[in-house]
Amino acid sequence: MDVLVVASHAPDLEGFGPALGNHLSGEIRGLRVTCKPVGIGLAGVSGSLAARLADIRPRAVVLVGTCASYPGRGLTVGQVVVAQRLVVADAAVLKGWAAFPDPMTGQVDTHRVMTSALASTGTRTATVASTLAVTLDPMLAQAFAAQLGSDAEHQEAFGVALACAPSQVPLAVVLGVSHEVGPNARETWRVSHRQAALAASSLVVAWLQGGGAGIPHGAMG
Numbered sequence: 013m014d015v016l017v018v019a020s021h022a023p024d025l026e027g028f029g030p031a032l033g034n035h036l037s038g039e040i041r042g043l044r045v046t047c048k049p050v051g052i053g054l055a056g057v058s059g060s061l062a063a064r065l066a067d068i069r070p071r072a073v074v075l076v077g078t079c080a081s082y083p084g085r086g087l088t089v090g091q092v093v094v095a096q097r098l099v100v101a102d103a104a105v106l107k108g109w110a111a112f113p114d115p116m117t118g119q120v121d122t123h124r125v126m127t128s129a130l131a132s133t134g135t136r137t138a139t140v141a142s143t144l145a146v147t148l149d150p151m152l153a154q155a156f157a158a159q160l161g162s163d164a165e166h167q168e169a170f171g172v173a174l175a176c177a178p179s180q181v182p183l184a185v186v187l188g189v190s191h192e193v194g195p196n197a198r199e200t201w202r203v204s205h206r207q208a209a210l211a212a213s214s215l216v217v218a219w220l221q222g223g224g225a226g227i228p229h230g231a232m233g
Contacts, residue, residue: 013069013070014043014227015073016045016048016072016073018064019049020052022049024076026213027210028216028217030217031221040217043224050168052167054142057171061172071182072123072228076187076209078187079140079165079187079188080146080147080191080193081163081164081192082156082193083193085157085163087136089190089200090204090208090211092211092215093137093187093189094130094131095186095187096137097121098139099141100119100170101160101165120170122184123182123183126227127226129225139161140187142166142170146167148197149193152193153193153194186215188212189208190204190205191204
């Protein structure tokens with residue numbers, strides 16, 4: 013397999029149907045592509061994806077889906093971002109009530125060449141935070157943005173990166189902004205989620221149809 017496209021749940025992969033068919037697996041411009049959901053939540057996604065990586069052995073992984081923007085970061089609903097850095101965020105650590113153990117990795121960069129290729133049409137790059145729970149308070153979101161430099165939140169992104177890291181599988185992350193963290197978040201998400209996911213998928217499909225620039229040669233080790 014050349015490219016494994018993953019999302020937290022199946023509806024986020026709907027946009028690949030026209031290019032890959034109902035089974036969401038096939039060829040695009042000579043690239044063998046398959047799409048799989050890997051689960052919801054930071055805690056469980058790493059194990060699920062690690063098993064798929066061992067079975068499929070892709071040359072690259074692309075995470076698609078939707079994200080919540082943090083206030084004041086200049087993102088709008090419907091916009092697509094390509095993550096260049098992923099960070100893990102925790103309110104207790106932010107407040108000094110807890111600390112991550114020293115050996116723990118707190119940030120991961122996505123694959124530089126694939127990220128640049130995906131963003132080459134003018135799509136904004138961003139830092140995306142992953143939290144164990146969905147952030148509801150805009151003040152907390154502002155604190156994450158200020159202290160971590162994060163622009164948006166996606167629960168599973170960091171877990172996907174951790175699954176890819178041991179085998180050094182190149183990772184790109186493309187997300188549609190479905191809402192902003194705040195009091196109207198749930199209502200906005202319900203209205204905008206589908207279109208935001210389709211926008212992210214459209215960017216990835218166009219990239220694949222153009223040959224998937226930046227995908228490294230050779231299989232997963």
